[in-house]
Structures are given as C-alpha cells and as structure tokens.
Amino acid sequence: MAIRCGIDNLLEDDAALAELRGRRLGVLGHPASLTRDGTHTLDALAASDGLRLTCAFGPQHGMRGDKQDNMIESPDYVDPSLGIPVFSLYGEHRRPTPQMLDSFDILLVDLQDIGTRIYTFVTTTCYMMEACAQAGKPVWILDRPNPAGRPAEGSILEPGWESMVGIGPLLMRHGLTLGEVARWYADKVGLDIQLRVIPLTGYDPAAAPGFGWPLAELPWVNPSPNASSLNMARCFPGTVLFEGTTLSEGRGTTTSLEVVGAPDIDMTGILHLMREMAHEWLAGCLIRPCFFEPTFHKHAGKLCSGLQIHTDTHLYRHEEFRPYRIAALILKAIRTLHPDYEIWRVFPYEYETERLAIDLLSGGTFLREWVDNPASTPADLDARLIPDERRWLDERGRYLMY
Numbered sequence: 001m002a003i004r005c006g007i008d009n010l011l012e013d014d015a016a017l018a019e020l021r022g023r024r025l026g027v028l029g030h031p032a033s034l035t036r037d038g039t040h041t042l043d044a045l046a047a048s049d050g051l052r053l054t055c056a057f058g059p060q061h062g063m064r065g066d067k068q069d070n071m072i073e074s075p076d077y078v079d080p081s082l083g084i085p086v087f088s089l090y091g092e093h094r095r096p097t098p099q100m101l102d103s104f105d106i107l108l109v110d111l112q113d114i115g116t117r118i119y120t121f122v123t124t125t126c127y128m129m130e131a132c133a134q135a136g137k138p139v140w141i142l143d144r145p146n147p148a149g150r151p152a153e154g155s156i157l158e159p160g161w162e163s164m165v166g167i168g169p170l171l172m173r174h175g176l177t178l179g180e181v182a183r184w185y186a187d188k189v190g191l192d193i194q195l196r197v198i199p200l201t202g203y204d205p206a207a208a209p210g211f212g213w214p215l216a217e218l219p220w221v222n223p224s225p226n227a228s229s230l231n232m233a234r235c236f237p238g239t240v241l242f243e244g245t246t247l248s249e250g251r252g253t254t255t256s257l258e259v260v261g262a263p264d265i266d267m268t269g270i271l272h273l274m275r276e277m278a279h280e281w282l283a284g285c286l287i288r289p290c291f292f293e294p295t296f297h298k299h300a301g302k303l304c305s306g307l308q309i310h311t312d313t314h315l316y317r318h319e320e321f322r323p324y325r326i327a328a329l330i331l332k333a334i335r336t337l338h339p340d341y342e343i344w345r346v347f348p349y350e351y352e353t354e355r356l357a358i359d360l361l362s363g364g365t366f367l368r369e370w371v372d373n374p375a376s377t378p379a380d381l382d383a384r385l386i387p388d389e390r391r392w393l394d395e396r397g398r399y400l401m402y
Contacts (some may be wrong), residue, residue, distance in 0.1 A: 001202035003214045006142030021050040026104030028057040032112035032221040055103040059124040060090040112223040113178040114233040115148030118165035138194035143179035147233040149212030150175040154324040157363030164350040171392040173237035211318040226256035238327030244358030252294030261306025273333040278378035284320030286310040
C-alpha cells in the first residue's frame with residue numbers, strides 16, 4: 001500500500017472534513033507540510049470546499065523555512081496569497097498569546113519531525129497543546145513518518161532540565177512519530193485536551209531501505225534549512241550535540257550535521273582512537289575522515305579536519321547504528337588526546353543564558369562529566385544509557401500506532 005500522510009487522509013475523509021466545516025481553522029506548519037502531490041498544506045486546505053482558514057503558525061525557521069541559520073527569530077506576517085496572519089512561535093513569543101488563540105477554533109498540526117528530542121518542533125507542538133488544552137481548543141495532529149525509524153538511543157531528559165530543546169522526559173532518539181509523541185505527552189503531563197491524530201496509512205517503519213522514511217514515495221523536503229537529507233536525520237541524535245561545543249557541526253556547508261570537525265584537531269587520529277576505545281559503537285555505518293570549510297557559523301573560512309558519518313552505503317545497519325554513542329566517543333577521544341582543549345562552548349543557547357548548551361542538549365550534566373573525567377570509560381556511559389533506553393522502550397509501547 002502506498003504511504004499516505006495525515007494531510008492526505010484528512011482530505012479524503014468526508015466525516016472528518018464535515019467536523020471541520022464551519023469552524024475557524026489554524027495550522028501549525030512549515031516547508032515540509034505537503035500533500036502527496038507537493039501542494040502545501042495551507043493551500044490544500046484553503047482549496048478544500050467549505051474549510052475556513054483563519055490563521056497559521058510557524059515554528060523555528062519560519063512557516064516557509066526562511067531562516068537559514070540556527071536560533072534566528074521569525075516575525076509575524078500576513079500570508080500574501082491567503083491573506084491570513086502567520087504568527088511566529090520562535091520570536092517574541094514561543095507560546096501562543098490569548099489573541100492568537102482567539103483566532104481559531106481548531107488547530108491542525110502538520111510538522112515533519114526528524115525523531116530527536118531536541119528538535120524544537122516537538123517543543124512547539126507541546127506548547128501549543130498546553131495552550132489549547134487551557135483554552136478548550138481541539139488539536140488535530142496530521143501525522144508524518146519519523147525518518148530515523150524506531151531505534152531508541154540516548155538518555156531520558158532529567159527533571160529540571162526542560163527547555164526549548166527538551167520538553168520533558170523523552171529519550172534523545174525516541175523512535176516516535178509526532179502524533180505518537182503528542183499522545184505520549186498529553187498522557188505524561190495529564191493534559192485535559194481534545195487530541196486527535198489523523199494517522200499515516202501504508203507506513204511500515206521497519207521496512208528497508210528507508211527504515212522509517214518511505215524512499216521513492218515521498219520527496220525529501222527540508223523541514224528546517226539544515227535538515228537536508230535522510231542521512232542528516234539519522235545522524236542528528238548524535239551530531240546535534242556538537243551545537244554545544246566549539247567544534248563545527250557543519251553549519252555553513254552543504255552537509256550540516258553530517259560532518260564534525262575543527263581547524264586545530266587531526267580528526268584522523270581521533271577516529272583511530274575511537275576504534276581502539278569502543279569499536280563496537282561504530283557499527284552499522286561508514287565514518288570517514290574529510291575536510292570542509294564553513295562559509296558561515298563556527299570556523300567560517302577556515303579549513304577544518306573532520307569526520308563524516310554515512311548511513312547511505314552498503315555498510316548501513318539500521319538496528320546497529322548508534323549516532324549518540326558515536327558523537328560521545330568523538331568528544332571522549334578529543335578530550336583524551338587534547339586534555340586542555342576548550343570543547344564546551346559558552347554562549348546563550350535557545351533562550352537559556354545560565355546553563356551550558358551541552359547540558360541542555362544532553363538533558364543533564366552527565367555526558368559532559370563523562371567526557372571530562374579521565375577515568376571514565378565507554379562502559380560507564382553504557383551503564384548510564386542502557387537503563388534509560390530499556391525504560392523508554394517499555395514506556396513508549398502503549399503509544400505506538402504503526
């Protein structure tokens with residue numbers, strides 16, 4: 001069966017459409033909010049007989065994906081073709097104001113997520129759910145695939161570490177679609193909300209070769225400007241950690257968050273040490289030394305020695321690939337060979353000014369402390385991660401829809 005996303009199923013569900021007619025509709029979306037034929041969800045809904053769009057909401061990077069770099073705010077504006085206000089939820093406001101909530105009766109959420117806790121679309125969706133629950137507004141999630149598939153890896157965010165890059169006790173690589181995350185979150189925090197998930201059909205997250213992403217069925221449209229490939233989505237649960245470091249995560253190149261490096265480190269030597277320290281953590285992918293020169297962001301205009309992670313070769317093994325551990329091992333190898341290297345970047349990160357970015361990304365201080373402790377071993381990190389991964393697999397089971 002050909003895959004159909006939530007928006008496609010909604011547009012062919014006469015009963016569901018009948019429930020929406022006569023109601024003012026708001027849409028939370030972005031550039032990847034598309035039907036099977038490539039029509040943007042806003043345009044498809046506006047063209048559907050009897051539906052009344054009254055507003056839209058854009059997450060980080062904007063409704064149209066106009067903000068290339070990270071942590072760049074978007075303004076409110078009026079859509080030039082539809083004539084409706086498009087409110088930014090990554091600007092002056094991260095949560096909807098009462099005036100924004102007054103502009104719709106039902107919220108439709110159509111966001112392509114990439115399966116990692118820190119991707120801010122998850123947080124924005126949950127913030128909207130909280131506000132809609134308080135205002136008595138129904139929320140419909142138009143579900144989409146999780147391109148990273150079902151594997152679970154990393155740690156569960158610790159209490160007190162909630163932020164824009166961590167809405168709650170979610171595993172880093174959680175293995176849920178956005179609709180499933182919404183069901184989990186509503187249950188976890190006890191939201192009294194009218195939540196409905198319009199499901200995917202024809203979706204098998206275990207099917208090769210996409211393992212979560214239906215290759216040759218859906219076009220890859222960047223959900224955010226630097227999410228430029230399936231390979232990036234698979235690597236992201238690990239490479240995103242480098243946002244909290246002085247190393248480049250490839251922003252300013254065409255392979256952002258697929259490469260990692262710096263101008264003053266020999267990453268070939270780092271890779272050799274990684275293989276000695278925990279070669280089993282490198283299974284299921286190809287990691288190769290490379291060079292790159294960012295055109296903007298960290299180390300702009302400097303030649304960086306780097307590593308690129310490939311999940312697009314015959315070596316890829318979906319269940320064995322562990323991007324979080326790979327990223328952690330890169331950091332550990334750097335600290336081992338360069339004990340005085342300034343790894344941790346100190347800067348305001350995602351509206352936080354006091355806590356280190358690496359700790360916000362990790363959901364606690366444990367990863368940084370493990371990297372910085374000369375006596376710690378890969379087995380010590382496994383001892384921290386494996387119980388969380390097992391706990392999460394047990395917890396998430398009741399929310400799986402596919």
